[in-house]
Amino acid sequence: MTSQSKTESEVGSTGLTKYSSALPFTEAEHNHRTIPDPKLEFDPTRIARLVVASVRTRSVSGFVLVLVFCSFGGSVSRRSGLQGRRTTEREARPDNLVRNPGFELTLEDEKTPLDWRQRTEREEIAPNFELDSTVAHSGRRSAKLSAKGSPGTFGYWVTSITGLPDSNTPLTNHIPTEPMVRAKGFLAEKRYRFRCYFRARGIKSIDKSISIKARWKNARGQEILGEYITSYKLQGEWHEAEGILAAPLFAKSVDLELVLQWTPTGTVWWDDVSLEQISPPQERKIKVATVSYEPPPPSTPDKDRYFFAEKVEAAGKAGADIICLGEGITKVSTDKNFAEVAESVPGPTSQVLGDVAKKYHMYVIAGIYERKEAVVYNTALLIDREG
Numbered sequence: 001m002t003s004q005s006k007t008e009s010e011v012g013s014t015g016l017t018k019y020s021s022a023l024p025f026t027e028a029e030h031n032h033r034t035i036p037d038p039k040l041e042f043d044p045t046r047i048a049r050l051v052v053a054s055v056r057t058r059s060v061s062g063f064v065l066v067l068v069f070c071s072f073g074g075s076v077s078r079r080s081g082l083q084g085r086r087t088t089e090r091e092a093r094p095d096n097l098v099r100n101p102g103f104e105l106t107l108e109d110e111k112t113p114l115d116w117r118q119r120t121e122r123e124e125i126a127p128n129f130e131l132d133s134t135v136a137h138s139g140r141r142s143a144k145l146s147a148k149g150s151p152g153t154f155g156y157w158v159t160s161i162t163g164l165p166d167s168n169t170p171l172t173n174h175i176p177t178e179p180m181v182r183a184k185g186f187l188a189e190k191r192y193r194f195r196c197y198f199r200a201r202g203i204k205s206i207d208k209s210i211s212i213k214a215r216w217k218n219a220r221g222q223e224i225l226g227e228y229i230t231s232y233k234l235q236g237e238w239h240e241a242e243g244i245l246a247a248p249l250f251a252k253s254v255d256l257e258l259v260l261q262w263t264p265t266g267t268v269w270w271d272d273v274s275l276e277q278i279s280p281p282q283e284r285k286i287k288v289a290t291v292s293y294e295p296p297p298p299s300t301p302d303k304d305r306y307f308f309a310e311k312v313e314a315a316g317k318a319g320a321d322i323i324c325l326g327e328g329i330t331k332v333s334t335d336k337n338f339a340e341v342a343e344s345v346p347g348p349t350s351q352v353l354g355d356v357a358k359k360y361h362m363y364v365i366a367g368i369y370e371r372k373e374a375v376v377y378n379t380a381l382l383i384d385r386e387g
Contacts, residue, residue: 095276095277096274096275096276097161097192097274097275097276097277098115098159098161098256098273098274098275099114099115099159100113100114100115100116100159101272101273101274102136102138102139102141102142102271102272102273103116103131103139103141103142103143103270103271104139104140104141106131110131111130111131113131113143115159115160116143116157116158116159117157117158117159118155118156118157119155119156119157119158119257120154120155120156121154124150125150125152125153125154125155126148126153126154126155127145127146127147127148127153127154127155127260128144128145128146128148129143129144129145129155129157130143130144130146131143131144132144132269135199135269136269136271137197137199137238137269137271137272138271138272139271139272142199142269142270142271143157143258143269143270143271144267144268144269144270145157145258145260145267145268145270146260146266146267147260147263147264147265147266147267149264149265150264151262151263151264152262153209153260153261153262153263153264154259154260154261154262155259155260155261156257156258156259156260157257157258157270158255158256158257158258159255159256159273160253160254160255160256161253161254161255161256161275162252162253163252163253164190164247164251164252164253164254165190165277186248186249187246187247187248187249188246188247188248188249188251189280190246190247190277190280191244191245191246191247191277191278191279191280191281192244192245192246192247192254192275192276192277192278193242193243193244193245193274193275193276193278194212194214194229194241194242194243194244194245194256194274194275195240195241195242195272195273195274196212196240196241196258196270196271196272196273196274197235197238197239197240197241197270197271197272198210198232198238198239198241198258198268198269198270198271199237199238199239199268199269199271200239200266200267200268200269201266201267201268202265202266202267203263203265203266203267203268204263204266205263206232206239208261208262208263209260209261209262209263209266209268210259210260210261210268211228211257211259211261212228212229212241212243212256212257212258212259213226213227213228213229213256213257213259214226214227214228214229214245214254214255214256214257215254215255215257216247216248216251216253216254217251217252217253217254217255218250218251218252219250219252221253224248224250224251225248225251227245229241229242229243229245230243231243238271244278244281254275256273256275258270258273286321286322287318287319287320287321287322288320288321288322288323288324289315289318289320289322289323289324290323290324290325291308291311291312291315291323291324291325291326292326293307293308293311294332294333295307295308295332295333296333297333297334298333298334298335299332299333299334300334301330301331301334301336301341301343302348304329304330304331304332304333304334305329305330305348305349305352305353306352308325308329308353308366309352309353309355309356311323311325312325312353312356312357312360312362312364313356313359313360315360315362316356316359316360316362317360320360320362321362321363322362322363322364322365323362323363323364323365324365325364325365325366325367326367327367327378328341328367328368328369328378329349329366329367329368330343330349330368330369331369338369338376338378339369339371339376341369342369342370342371342376342377343368343369343370343371344370344371344372345368345370345379345381347370349366349368349381350368350381350383353366353381353383354383354387355387357383357384357385357386357387358385358386358387361385362385363382363383363384363385364381364382364383365380365381365382365383366380366381366383367379367380367381368381
């Protein structure tokens with residue numbers, strides 16, 4: 001069950017549960033090409049020095065040299081400026097569009113991962129950015145973000161994937177603007193599976209303080225759609241985050257952001273980031289229901305929740321997959337104000353509606369007033385098919 005909330009004065013969250021270059025190589029492919037041809041004569045140390053010099057000057061030839069060297073050399077000495085390793089099972093996927101998924105390839109300082117950048121709004125709220133060789137989901141290291149005491153902590157690692165397939169471009173020169181994002185026909189047929197792993201320590205709310213965002217951009221570098229990956233599950237000490245993304249039309253690149261935010265303490269480690277193109281899912285029809293009823297007055301919060309539970313049950317019997325109720329359903333037709341009907345989440349309303357949702361294997365959206373100590377939220381519950 002997921003909740004999105006708004007206080008009397010500001011937006012908040014209940015924090016319950018969850019919800020570059022067009023290069024033909026990935027890091028895995030780089031590392032697979034580690035066996036040199038004995039017929040080729042080259043000086044790897046000299047090439048490595050050229051790589052470092054080129055990368056530092058950000059020249060076009062520098063990127064070509066990086067590719068050539070990685071394809072022949074694999075692991076390089078500390079003097080070369082590139083640090084490599086053997087490929088992990090996850091990175092060995094040839095379809096992974098993230099070129100340095102495990103943060104294993106770095107410059108000679110072993111502090112700067114290739115193809116990843118550090119971003120923050122202001123230095124005073126920036127977390128510490130580090131590569132950690134003591135913690136890893138696979139391979140030798142992970143990318144670490146640590147809060148430094150500010151409740152407004154905000155910073156993220158970001159990588160860019162460019163050169164998305166031309167089929168994302170329709171036969172028109174029109175470039176959509178933000179209000180058109182959700183318009184019919186805006187999303188292309190291309191689908192991508194995002195996956196990464198993160199480990200958290202000392203963070204009060206993962207939902208609030210850890211986020212993953214994909215920013216789709218057009219050929220001009222303008223953002224045309226931003227979306228969050230919100231689904232994750234715990235596997236041992238690591239969470240696996242995964243989401244299926246639909247590329248918008250005109251998208252030529254996507255930025256993947258791994259964020260730590262809004263916590264004065266705590267650390268998050270990131271590892272094994274992947275983005276793979278997949279086949280579009282088959283279309284399926286769903287039944288959607290909505291309710292426009294008011295309980296007969298005078299009513300009470302308890303009468304209200306059972307009144308609307310009956311409407312949900314009627315929709316479930318009709319085969320509805322999802323039903324949307326109104327705002328503040330436990331206040332309707334009562335003589336109480338929103339603070340008097342506010343309740344906890346999970347609480348009596350989520351329990352009553354959750355039982356019906358589970359019985360008929362359907363989703364239920366319902367607006368209630370939620371209380372957390374002295375703060376009252378205008379909350380939308382999203383209850384899944386399991387209640």
